[in-house]
Amino acid sequence: MAITSANQLELLQTAEAVAREKMIDPGLVVEAMEESLARAAKSRYGAEMDIHVSIDRKTGKATFTRVRTVVEEEELENYQAEFTLEQAKQYLDDPKIGDQLIEEVPPVEMGRIAAQSAKQVILQKIREAERDRQFEEFKDRAGTIINAQVKREEYGNVIVDVGSGEAVLRRNEKIGRESYRPNDRIRCYIKDVRREQRGPQIFLSRTAPEFMAELFKMEVPEIxxxxxxxxxxxxxxxxxxxxxxxxxxxxxxxxxxxxxxxxxxxxxxxxxxxxxxxxxxxxxxxxxxxxxxxxxxxxxxxxxxxxxxxxxxxxxxxxxxxxxxxxxxxxxxxxxxxxxxxIDIMTESDESERRQAEFAERTKLFMDTLDLDEFFAQLLVSEGFTSLEEVAYVEVDELLVIDGVDSDTASELQARARDCLEEMNKKAMEKARELGVEDSLVEFEGLTPQMIEALAEDDIKTLEDFATCADWELAGGWTTVDGERVKDDGVLEKFDVSLEEAQNLVMTARVMLGWVDPTELGKEDAPEQEQEETEA
Missing domain, CATH: 3.30.300.20 (K homology (KH) domain)
Incomplete structure (x- = not known):
């Protein structure tokens, strides 16, 4: 079948009709026709030839051309679509690499197989254009509510008609045991629009929190x-x-x-x-x-x-x-x-029991370590003292507010607390040495003997070991697993080391070892400082 003057206009009429039916640009249909005709011409003249077809948008006339490109002699691979500078001089004046020679070739006779192939190309292009149009239409509508009509139900999923295509409401996105019949009207939230190989996929939801928010926006003008x-x-x-x-x-x-x-x-x-x-x-x-x-x-x-x-x-x-x-x-x-x-919920009685247990535990701590009677230890706890460090290094005036405590008693309390802490530090360091802690970690500023002992028990015995730790491994943290927050225990968490403090300690160790350039750290912080100054 040759393209004669009689059916030239018919090409444009067909393109217009298909474009109106599929609601796509007529130019896309004409381009698909040009590609299908070019493919048919290649089957006639040779697949290695670079054949282009151009259809006049006014007359419908199809022009077939052969294109050959000038390339370097050593790069010549396709003799049908490429030629060298020497060969090009026969056809072009002063040819250069990259120049093209365009020659018109006779239109082809399209046999049954070629016509069928051309039809498949056109249909494929139309489907692609239709999918692109549908994706462009819905990609900006994600996050909005749409009214749709139920078409059918497949394995619990509801397939709905959204005007220019289909969307799916999965069974886990339906409320409770909702069921729908064909042609039912349904209101859904467009949760996601994805471009996939089989076409754009529009996923709907009626269980998303955003669906409720959008419904309120429709019902409440103030929102x-x-x-x-x-x-x-x-x-x-x-x-x-x-x-x-x-x-x-x-x-x-x-x-x-x-x-x-x-x-x-x-x-x-x-x-x-x-x-x-x-x-x-x-x-x-x-x-x-x-x-x-x-x-x-x-x-x-x-x-x-x-x-x-x-x-x-x-x-x-x-x-x-x-x-x-x-x-x-x-x-x-x-x-x-x-x-x-x-959220942890407890009753007033549970909280009271917990407070009493904490009170008793701190009272016992002061009784055992400071050699105090129960009444005096309870006085310390009642005033808010929770640890030996607080008693040892607090301002004397804070001890003097306790009934029955004078300057001599306050000094004695602090002396006992410091002696006890020194003894505990000595034992902790001896235990750490037994576990094999090296001097590099012992001499590192910022770690107490008890911290060094805890690190040694966790097999962190050198400054290099310490520098490889993450901040959360030291201070502890939280991880989300299957939607639930799980506690990660830190080696130094019991010493109230915060994430920021742990990060500073680790970075200091890395700088001391030469793993990190301190000047680079300054550069990283500079943009944040500049931003803070700008905001100020």
Missing amino acids: YDGIIEIKAVARDPGSRAKIAVISYDSSIDPVGACVGMRGSRVQAVVNELQGEKIDIIPWNEDQPTFLVNALQPAEVSKVVLDEEAERIEVVVPDDQLSLAIGRRGQNVRLASQLTGLD
Whole structure:
């Protein structure tokens, strides 16, 4: 089949029709036709030839050309598509490397096989263009809500029609035991849009916390306008959820605005989420205060925050424990998700027992080490002294505030504490030496004898061993495993060494060993210092 003047315009008409049907650019269809015709021409003239086809966008006339490129003689590989400078002089004036010779060749007769091949090329190009268009359409819609129509269900996954393609709502992204029939209307959150080999994949969700946030944005104009902001969302899909909001207008109550008149706004969201109970909580920058709000409806007696470990300890009245934890731990779990903290809940009686145990332990410490009677040791603990170091090196005035303690008694207490510490240090160093600790680690500034003993027991016996440690190996830390935070014990954690202190010690050791150039450390810190100065 040759391309004659009779069917030249038919090419353009076909391209227009296909482009309208698939909602893609007609130029892409014409380019696909050009590529398919070029492939057919190569099968006629030879696969090694560089054949190009150009279809006039107005007349539909197809022009077939052969392209040959000028290359260095030693680089000549394809004699059909390349030629040397000497050969090029026969056709070109003053040829240079990279110049091209373009010659028009006769149109080809397309047989049945060539026509079928051309059809496959065109269809493939159209599919690719269609996929690109669909990806471009949805890539910027990730993070928004879409209304779709259910087409079918496959192995628990719901396939929905999103207008110009299909999207999938996986079974683990459905709320509870939701089931849908074909042609049902469904509202979903576009969680992810990926470009894959089989085409763009659009993944939907109805369980994502962001879905609830977007629903509130649709129902509450103040959120859409930015007057109220949703700071955090935690969900147990289909059962219960907590949402934290803050108002940037003092005259607007964020909780009341989200609830609406007689609960109309929040009820609209609840209905969409299959009756999911929603607690709307005021956001607070103070984490303990925010946590007290997040644990509603339970009452909280006391909150103790450990910022470094990102843990928080909550004390509740004995009769509020089950309410604070919630059914199957739901209330405390959602509060933990909302605040981003690990929460330990205990009753007032449990906390009282723990305080009494700590009091008794510290009392015994002072009785055994300072040779004090129980009453005097209890006085020290009651005044807030927790260790021998505090007694030994505290200002004398802080000891004199204790009833019955004069300057002589204070001096005696400190002398006993220092003697005890010296004895403990001596024993610790002897034990460390027995374990094989080298002088390089003993002489390293910043480590006490007890620390050196603990390091030796962990097989860290030289300055080189110490310099290879990570800060968390010394100070301890937290690791997230399968979504749960797991405690990593540090070798020096019992000595209250912070992560920052551990990092400074390790870096000092590396500098002393020549592993790190101190001038380079200064350069790394310089940009941060410049930024701080700029902000200031």
